[in-house]
Amino acid sequence: MKQIPKIPRKVILLNQDIKIVSANKYCNERHILGEADVNHNSIKLCSIYDKENVPFHKQRHALFHELTHFLFFVIGQSRHSRNEMFVDNLATAMEDLILKNNFDKTLK
16 A cells, blocks of 8 residues: 655654644735744745646655755855755755655655
């Protein structure tokens, strides 16, 4: 039987516990799929956007994108975090690396 993929409720990145919370109303009001809150060590993700289910692969990518924002903040490079294209390109590369090499089967 195939396991149903899930977004984790918590991740640890560079010794930071980051809580992952569902925030459909918040995200829809701001027209986003996710947002990193580095002050509260949380990431808000959207699973329903514009009254449609967000496919798992898009939720997973939003998580990688927001984790990349966290990464830059934690390593003291928050200026890079403001460049959305750079953040998204790096998130895509990291997601591809992890998924193609089976680093964590729970993200597939």
